[in-house]
Structure formats: structure tokens, C-alpha cells
Amino acid sequence: MMGIRARRVLAGGAAAVAIGVGAVAPAGAATDPLAPVTAAASSLEAPYGMTVKTLTAARDAGFPIYEAAEKVLYQAPKRAFWMIEYRRVSSDYDLSSPTTKFVAVGAVGPDTFWVSPDSVPGVISINRTWHHQDNVAFPMVGFEQTDQRFTNSPLVQLPGGGPGIGIALIT
Structure with a gap:
């Protein structure tokens, strides 16, 4: 079972990766550029x-x-x-x-x-x-x-x- 701290670290890492990917993605690549961040941070x-x-x-x-x-x-x-x-x-x-x-x-x-x-x-x-x-x-x-x-x-x-x-x- 994953502890709360481990989940936060994983979600934070996912958010950081999502931000990095979103920063280099072309402007028309996605309709919601913060969708990965939203998914990772919604329950923290x-x-x-x-x-x-x-x-x-x-x-x-x-x-x-x-x-x-x-x-x-x-x-x-x-x-x-x-x-x-x-x-x-x-x-x-x-x-x-x-x-x-x-x-x-x-x-x-x-x-x-x-x-x-x-x-x-x-x-x-x-x-x-x-x-x-x-x-x-x-x-x-x-x-x-x-x-x-x-x-x-x-x-x-x-x-x-x-x-x-x-x-x-x-x-």
C-alpha cells in the first residue's frame, strides 16, 4: 500500500513532467494544456x-x-x-x-x-x-x-x- 507521502511525491513528479511537456508542446497540440496537471493534482x-x-x-x-x-x-x-x-x-x-x-x-x-x-x-x-x-x-x-x-x-x-x-x- 502506497503511503500519503509517496502519493504526493508521485503526483508532484507527474505534475512537474506535465508542466515540462506542456511547455515544449506546440500551441495547437491539445485543447486543454493543463489536463495532465489537473489529473495529477485534483485530489491532493x-x-x-x-x-x-x-x-x-x-x-x-x-x-x-x-x-x-x-x-x-x-x-x-x-x-x-x-x-x-x-x-x-x-x-x-x-x-x-x-x-x-x-x-x-x-x-x-x-x-x-x-x-x-x-x-x-x-x-x-x-x-x-x-x-x-x-x-x-x-x-x-x-x-x-x-x-x-x-x-x-x-x-x-x-x-x-x-x-x-x-x-x-x-x-
């Missing part, structure tokens, strides 16, 4: 304290870390839409804050960006601007879409709750 639980230590090690190795800062519902004239704001974090204080974090692989994204979970999957938007229109009672928001995509894996959760940690592929 991190031991207490692993989140901050893992994030610190990833940051020290040169991987960008992004936090899901907030999810905001924006009003538009005909409908409302959700946007999730992601910010790049690097200080020890920010790495230990109670927000969901993602270790990014692939390309480096902007320091602050927004992703709509409802529309085109993972399109990174930047430069949030507010403008007013005479026939609309509330300020409207606009974003500039980039060619980059943000695809995140399922989160590894700490025992007893708390913020999760995941992997994000930025292409």
Missing part, C-alpha cells in the same frame, strides 16, 4: 505551511506568482459581466496573504490584469478605464484585450480551509 491536499513555502521557493526560482485579488461584477448597458483581477506578487507579506495564488509557467503576464470567467476563456485584459455616457446612469468600464491567455489548474487546498495554490499557464 497540502500539508500545513506548504503554501507559503512553495510560493517562496517558486518565486526564488524565478517563477512569477499571481494572486486572484478580487472578483468584481461590472455593469454594462445591456448586461453585467464578471472580471477577476490578478496581480503579480513577490514580497513575503503578499505571498502569505489570504488570497488564492497561482505559480505561472510559460510567458510572463502583465503585473496587473483581468480575466473574464464568463466569456472568451482566459483572455488577459489590461488597462481598465472608466468612462461616462450621457444616457447611462452609471460609469462604464472598458478593458484592452491582449493576445495572452491565462489558464489555471484546480487548486490544492490546505487542510481545514484557507487560500488555495495552483498553477497557471500563460501563453
Whole structure:
């Protein structure tokens, strides 16, 4: 019977191999580039304290870390839409804050960006601007879409709750 530690090591190795394979695979090779990571990490639980230590090690190795800062519902004239704001974090204080974090692989994204979970999957938007229109009672928001995509894996959760940690592929 395989122990918990052995399963974690095997799953971590599978995730590392999956990330390495995904980083060198051609862009059109798979519809879900994080499928191997999703399969390997979907049932893991991190031991207490692993989140901050893992994030610190990833940051020290040169991987960008992004936090899901907030999810905001924006009003538009005909409908409302959700946007999730992601910010790049690097200080020890920010790495230990109670927000969901993602270790990014692939390309480096902007320091602050927004992703709509409802529309085109993972399109990174930047430069949030507010403008007013005479026939609309509330300020409207606009974003500039980039060619980059943000695809995140399922989160590894700490025992007893708390913020999760995941992997994000930025292409």
C-alpha cells in the first residue's frame, strides 16, 4: 500500500513532467494544456505551511506568482459581466496573504490584469478605464484585450480551509 507521502511525491513528479511537456508542446497540440496537471493534482491536499513555502521557493526560482485579488461584477448597458483581477506578487507579506495564488509557467503576464470567467476563456485584459455616457446612469468600464491567455489548474487546498495554490499557464 502506497503511503500519503509517496502519493504526493508521485503526483508532484507527474505534475512537474506535465508542466515540462506542456511547455515544449506546440500551441495547437491539445485543447486543454493543463489536463495532465489537473489529473495529477485534483485530489491532493497540502500539508500545513506548504503554501507559503512553495510560493517562496517558486518565486526564488524565478517563477512569477499571481494572486486572484478580487472578483468584481461590472455593469454594462445591456448586461453585467464578471472580471477577476490578478496581480503579480513577490514580497513575503503578499505571498502569505489570504488570497488564492497561482505559480505561472510559460510567458510572463502583465503585473496587473483581468480575466473574464464568463466569456472568451482566459483572455488577459489590461488597462481598465472608466468612462461616462450621457444616457447611462452609471460609469462604464472598458478593458484592452491582449493576445495572452491565462489558464489555471484546480487548486490544492490546505487542510481545514484557507487560500488555495495552483498553477497557471500563460501563453
